[in-house]
Amino acid sequence: MIPFKWILGLMILILFSECLFLAYLTMNKTLRNEQRKNFSNVLHCSVIRQRFSVITSASYLSSDFKSFSENVSELINCPHMSNINQKELYREKLHDCCNATGLLYMTKQNTDVNKKIPYESSAYPSYKMATSIYNMLPEDFSWSGRTLSNCAVVGSGGILKNSSCGREIDTADYVIRFNMAPIYERDVGRKTNLITINPSQIKRAKFDEKRHGPLLKRLKVYGNASLLMPAFASPQNTRLSISTLKKLWPLRPELQVVFFSSSYLKDLDSFWRERGLKAKRLSTGFMLINVALELCDHVHVYGFWPFDTNLQEQNLSHHYFDNVKPGKRNLHSMPDEFLNLLKLHSQGVLTLHLQPCW
Structure with a gap:
């Protein structure tokens, strides 16, 4: 048993x-x-x-903004997929057309004394490069001899306010900013390698020969960044840009004041006109995103959202630092530029950041 x-x-x-x-x-x-x-x-x-x-301006305009915003939110919430082949293809196209690597701004390598510099508009006669100005040009580009892996292009959009993206931005190898935007370290970081200055800002602030102190104080926060100016957009811009160069060079020679190459800007404008962007002038932000795509392995874009509400339908200020909106005479087509950024994000060419970095 x-x-x-x-x-x-x-x-x-x-x-x-x-x-x-x-x-x-x-x-x-x-x-x-x-x-x-x-x-x-x-x-x-x-x-x-x-x-x-494959989004187009027409398809965007035919949909209501709420639906558009919901679709963008879905896209941004999807894991980003970097596409090396698309990046290299786009980099080659930009290099062949425009060559930011060697022509973005004027240096002693790509400019000669007495060289005739064309303006962005054919309405103005060429500028003849003077010896005194040539001697103050940089020897070469600030990125020469460097490998730029991760780059951050930091726009000034209100979407960056209270974003806590500063620490993430500062981890980039190269950081580009615009129009002497204020530094709010928590949201936009502090690191700056290249920053644009609009000559109209110099004019409005009345930084003259006797009052260079306020300008130096304003620029101190950007460290030894290169200061990029559109000197050859018009003769007035040339005068203001050269005046700024002359003021700063003896005082802070390590602070490079550099001038956009008008040839580069015209080539880039043609490149995008062929692809449907018909605005009178590309925005500086969009220009320098293209520069980053040519120079950097990975491009992260912050603060580019040209709308009054965010993805959660909350109201936004125009900039992260103020709510001053552009005048009626707007030369740019920000929404159409943004649609192209969405295309590039969806294709894995760049990474758009439209959510807080918590």
Whole structure:
């Protein structure tokens, strides 16, 4: 006769085996459900990326903003997929057309004394490079001899206010900013390698020969960044830019004041006109995103959102530092430029940051 304890042990073993089997079935079902969910998410994100990779101005204008914003939110919430082939293809196109690597701004390497510098508009006669100005040009580009892996292009949009993106921005190898924008370290970081100055800012602030102190104080926060000016947009810009160079060079020679190459800007304008951007002038932000795409392996774009509400339908100030809006005479087409940035994000060419960095 089989002892009772053996029978009890066998029953316990059978019960335990059944429990393990049921647990396996449950886990397997959960795993299959999770796999189906992941596959569904991957497929959905693929569809969203494809939709934005072919977005046009007409399709944007034909939809209401709420739907557009919801679609953008879905795109941004999808895991970003970097596409090396697309990046290299785009870099080659930009280099062949415009060559920011060697022509973005004027240096002693790409300019000669007495060289005739054309203006962006053919309405003005050429500027003849004077020896005194040539001697103050940089020898070469600030990135010469460096490998730029991660670059951050930091716009001034209100979407950066309370974003806490500063620490993330400061991890970049190269940081580009615009129009002497104030530094709010928590939201936009502090690191600056290249910053643009609009000559009109110099004029409005009345930084003259006797009052260079306020200008130096304003620029101190940017460290030894290169100060990029559109000197050859007009003769007035030339006068203001050269005046700024002359003021700063003896006082802070390590602070490079550099002048956009008008040839580069005209080539870039033609490049985008062929692709449907018909604004009178590309925005400086859009120009320098293109520069970063040519110079850097990975481009992260912050503060570019040309709308009054964010993805959560909350009102935004125009800039992260004020709510002063542009005048009626607007030379740029910010929404159309932004649509092209969405295309490039969806294609894996760059990364748009439109959410807080918490």
